[in-house]
Structure formats: structure tokens, C-alpha cells
Amino acid sequence: MKRLRLFHFDIKTYGNYGDTLLFEAVRELFEGFAGGDAFEVVQSRQLRDPVTPRLVDFINENVDAVVIGGGGLFLSDTNPNQRSGWQWNISLDLLRRIEKPLIIFSVGNNRFIDQADFADPFREHVNLTLEKSVFFGLRNHGSVETIKEYISAPNRDRVKYQPCPTTVSSYLYPDLYQAEIPHERRIAAESIVGKRQARAGFDAGKIYADQVDVLEKLSGEGWRIESVPHARADMGFHDLLTERGVVSSEHVLWGSRDVLYKGIEYFADLPIILGTRGHAQMVPFGMGTIPLSLYVHHKIRYFATDIGHADWAIDPRKDGFQDTLYTTINEVHERQPELRKELADVRQRFFDTSMGNLADIYKSLTGETVTPSFRALTPPERRTAARAYDASMRFDKMEQDNGRLKRELNKARKDLELAAVPRQSMTAGLRRRLRPLRKKLTGS
Missing domain, CATH: 1.20.5 (Single alpha-helices involved in coiled-coils or other helix-helix interfaces)
Structure with missing residues (x-):
């Protein structure tokens, strides 16, 4: 069996825990497939940096295929550029020059609610990217359907579903995963409502205050409230929780050079999380935590729907938000044991889908059929x-x-x-x- 050499366009950072773990999890998923004999990531570069002719030459001369992703890369105003119209910063000319097959893996349509449409050359660029790909996989069904609107009709069926590797962390880190945890009243919280949400009518101050009111009420009823900021922008909500005396403990998942696996370890025995970031859903879910979220972004509803609980993406703009949030948290707590088993079955489906997709990718690149299997990294x-x-x-x-x-x-x-x-x-x-x-x- 030939081990294929992969080049990975990624985003390495300690500034946002979702991105910190995500791209490493992509690498580990590829390299663990088929017992570690199918793929090897031999080189990587930041996908937001401009791709140069020299880098394209390196790719053409040294690797078998190119992985782009995952992450919410289909977004025009994060890393804005006129080369592609989305976050991968490569011109159409240089994209045409890449001779190796592309693998678009677990990418998301990250457009915000009421955000302006993609500008040129996005449509041309995404179609060319797909045409040069052996696999074009998006991380939720909502992204699959919305990106199809930009794809030429004959190729729309080539857009596939590939869950984010962070959602199957219990398979990547089985020694850290706990199938059963104490049935305790304990919840972690993270929140960011930014400028793009404000333009869509979300009132950050009110949404933060409403959440703190509910968490303060729960604290008074004996709940343990923990703060888990994923990025610097989450610290405003964290400070508000702290000022109100609600926080029992804090777990800061950004800004440290030793943070890569700390979130995974923390979420392993966490019953419930409340958040607004996509990876404040996906990473905890991957380790068994029940993810409750505020519907402040399309991707929040997309993921909640994919795990069978669209009702867990709660709209903070609706009347009675505090009551809905309080009731949902308590209902989820009461059903915690059965819900963890239910979500474990969903995670199994996500893992099976991922293994099947990797087998298809390998066959497309080599013509060889391989039986899906996986070898996780050991602690060393x-x-x-x-x-x-x-x-x-x-x-x-x-x-x-x-x-x-x-x-x-x-x-x-x-x-x-x-x-x-x-x-x-x-x-x-x-x-x-x-x-x-x-x-x-x-x-x-």
C-alpha cells in the first residue's frame, strides 16, 4: 500500500481554540486512517498567506495531493482578498498551475446572517477549485446545500458531506474520552456577539446580560458555572460573568503555547456547554458534552440540525429567551444519561462517514480499495x-x-x-x- 504525501493548507494559531485544534485534528484523521499507512502530511502552510509561484512549484514536484481545510473558509471578509473571494489566498492563475489533485476537507460556508453575498471572483474560483478536486467535502449539510448555489449544475452532486474532525474527537483521543460521567449540575459558558451579528440586529449587551441572568439563577440553585473562553474576543463575556460572581472556575483555551489538547481534556467530563462559536459546539460534542448554543450564525443552526437537535440552537432575539434557555438547560440536565448515549450514536455516524470519505479519497488517488480502519495517537x-x-x-x-x-x-x-x-x-x-x-x- 502506497503512503501518499500530502500538502496541507491550514491555519495554525493559539488565538482561537477551534482553529488551534481543528487543523491538527485534520492531520491526525488523515494520518491515522488505514492504520497510518495511507496518508502522510509532509508539509503545510498558512492558507491565508498569498500562495506564490515558488510554492506551487514545490507542490507540483514533491507531493501527491493537496488538502485545504477544514474550517469556515467560505467567508469573504476574514482575510479579504481579490484573488479568490474566500479565505484561501491563491489567484486563479496559480490555482490553474497546481498539477496535483485537491482535497477540500470539512470546509464550511461561514457567511453570517444577512451578510452580503460573495463578490467576484468567488464563483469562478470555487468552481475551478471543485474541478481540480478529487473530494469536495463540507462540514454540515447546511453548507453543502448553500454552496451548491454557486456550483455549476453538472457538478453539484460532487459536493459531499464531511463532518469536522473535531466532532469525532472521542475516536481521535479514545484514552481521554469518558463514556460515562457524573450526573451533576454543571455547565460551561462561552459567548461572543460581534460586529457582524450586530449588523444583523443582535444586541450584544442584552444577549450577554440575559445569559448571565440565567446562569446566576442556576448558580443560586446549586449549579456549578464554569467559564471557557475560546479566544480573546470571548473575554468580555467572561469578565461579566466574573464581575457578577457567577464563575466557579475558569478554563482559558487561548493564548498559551501548551493549549493544543487542553480543551479536549477539559471537555472529557463536562456535562453541558452553552456557547456561540461553532467550535464551542463541535469540540465539546466530539468528547461527549451536550452542546447548547445561541443562534447568532447560520452555522450554529446547521450543526444543531445535523445532530438532530435544532432546538438546541436558541434564538436570543425571540421573546421569552431567558425562560427558554433556563428550561432547555434543565431539561437537558434531566435527560443527560440518555442524551449522551444518543449523541454517541451520532458521533459514530460522523466517524463512519469520515472513514468512508477517506477510503474514497484514497481510491480516487490510487485506484486501490482499502478497508477503513483507524489508529489514534498514543499519549507520547x-x-x-x-x-x-x-x-x-x-x-x-x-x-x-x-x-x-x-x-x-x-x-x-x-x-x-x-x-x-x-x-x-x-x-x-x-x-x-x-x-x-x-x-x-x-x-x-
Whole structure:
């Protein structure tokens, strides 16, 4: 069996726990498939950085296929660029030059509620990306259906469902997973309502206050309330919980170089979580936690629907929100043992889908049929993976710094060349504009 060499366009960061774990989980899912004999990720780059001709040459000469994802990459105003119209920062010309098959894996349509449509060249770019792909998998059925609107009719059936690897974390980290946990009144909370939600009519101050009121009431009834901010933007809600004296303990999942697996370990025995981020649903769910969410983004409703509980995506704009939230939390607590078993069955389906998709990908690339199986990392291998993740992230940072320096040097050269233009060949207006630059460059 040939082990295929993969290049991975990812996003490594310690600033958002969902992204911190997600792209590592993608790598571990590929490399654990078929006992570790089918795939190997040999190189990666930040997908938000501009793809260069040199990088395309490296891909064409050194790997068998290219993985893009996962994550909510179909979004125009995070990493805005005119090359693609979405987060993968590659021009149409360079995309055409890639000779190796693409694997779009567990990507999401991340458009916010009432957000403007994608601009050119998104439609052309996403169709070309699909045409060059052996697999085009999106992380929820809502994304599958909404992205099809941009795909040419003959290719729409090629858009497949591929759950986020974080939703099957109990299979990636079986030694950390706990099938049964204490039936206790305990809930963690995370919340961010940002500018894009505000433009759609969500009132952050009111939504935060409503949640805190409910959590404070639960605390008074003997519940343990824990704060689990996933990113810096979550700290406003965390501070509000703290000021009100509601928080029993805090578990900050961002900003630390040793955070990669800390969330997984924390969620292993957590009964319930309340959040607004997509990965504040998916990561806890992957370890057995019951995910309750506020419907402040389409992806929240998409995922809740996929796990059979659209009612767990609660709309904070509706009348009676506090009562609905309070009632839902208590109902879920009462049914915790049966709900954990139900969600374990959903997770099994997600894992089976993932194994089937990886088998299809391997067959498409090699023509060889492989029986799906999986080998999870051992604890020592996880420690090695965490060190490799940190080293790769520092290398990416160095590459970004080098690229920035090159751009600054090129600009300085042009400025120097312009400053050296003979005075007699300049217009009066150009001489006036160059006078400050000459002084800056010559120190006179």
C-alpha cells in the first residue's frame, strides 16, 4: 500500500481554540486512517498567506495531493482578498498551475446572517477549485446545500458531506474520552456577539446580560458555572460573568503555547456547554458534552440540525429567551444519561462517514480499495505532535516576517530609484512630492 504525501493548507494559531485544534485534528484523521499507512502530511502552510509561484512549484514536484481545510473558509471578509473571494489566498492563475489533485476537507460556508453575498471572483474560483478536486467535502449539510448555489449544475452532486474532525474527537483521543460521567449540575459558558451579528440586529449587551441572568439563577440553585473562553474576543463575556460572581472556575483555551489538547481534556467530563462559536459546539460534542448554543450564525443552526437537535440552537432575539434557555438547560440536565448515549450514536455516524470519505479519497488517488480502519495517537505521540505543531507555527511566523521584509525592501528600492530621478526630468509637482522623501533618505 502506497503512503501518499500530502500538502496541507491550514491555519495554525493559539488565538482561537477551534482553529488551534481543528487543523491538527485534520492531520491526525488523515494520518491515522488505514492504520497510518495511507496518508502522510509532509508539509503545510498558512492558507491565508498569498500562495506564490515558488510554492506551487514545490507542490507540483514533491507531493501527491493537496488538502485545504477544514474550517469556515467560505467567508469573504476574514482575510479579504481579490484573488479568490474566500479565505484561501491563491489567484486563479496559480490555482490553474497546481498539477496535483485537491482535497477540500470539512470546509464550511461561514457567511453570517444577512451578510452580503460573495463578490467576484468567488464563483469562478470555487468552481475551478471543485474541478481540480478529487473530494469536495463540507462540514454540515447546511453548507453543502448553500454552496451548491454557486456550483455549476453538472457538478453539484460532487459536493459531499464531511463532518469536522473535531466532532469525532472521542475516536481521535479514545484514552481521554469518558463514556460515562457524573450526573451533576454543571455547565460551561462561552459567548461572543460581534460586529457582524450586530449588523444583523443582535444586541450584544442584552444577549450577554440575559445569559448571565440565567446562569446566576442556576448558580443560586446549586449549579456549578464554569467559564471557557475560546479566544480573546470571548473575554468580555467572561469578565461579566466574573464581575457578577457567577464563575466557579475558569478554563482559558487561548493564548498559551501548551493549549493544543487542553480543551479536549477539559471537555472529557463536562456535562453541558452553552456557547456561540461553532467550535464551542463541535469540540465539546466530539468528547461527549451536550452542546447548547445561541443562534447568532447560520452555522450554529446547521450543526444543531445535523445532530438532530435544532432546538438546541436558541434564538436570543425571540421573546421569552431567558425562560427558554433556563428550561432547555434543565431539561437537558434531566435527560443527560440518555442524551449522551444518543449523541454517541451520532458521533459514530460522523466517524463512519469520515472513514468512508477517506477510503474514497484514497481510491480516487490510487485506484486501490482499502478497508477503513483507524489508529489514534498514543499519549507520547500526542506530546510529539504538540511540539511539531509549535515548531511549524514558529516557522510559518518566520516565513510571514520574511515576506513582509521583502515587500518593504522592494518598496524602499522603488522609493530610492524614484528619489534618484534627475531634477530636470521632473515636473514641479513631482519635485514637491519628492522633497520630503529626499530629506528622509539623505538625512538632510
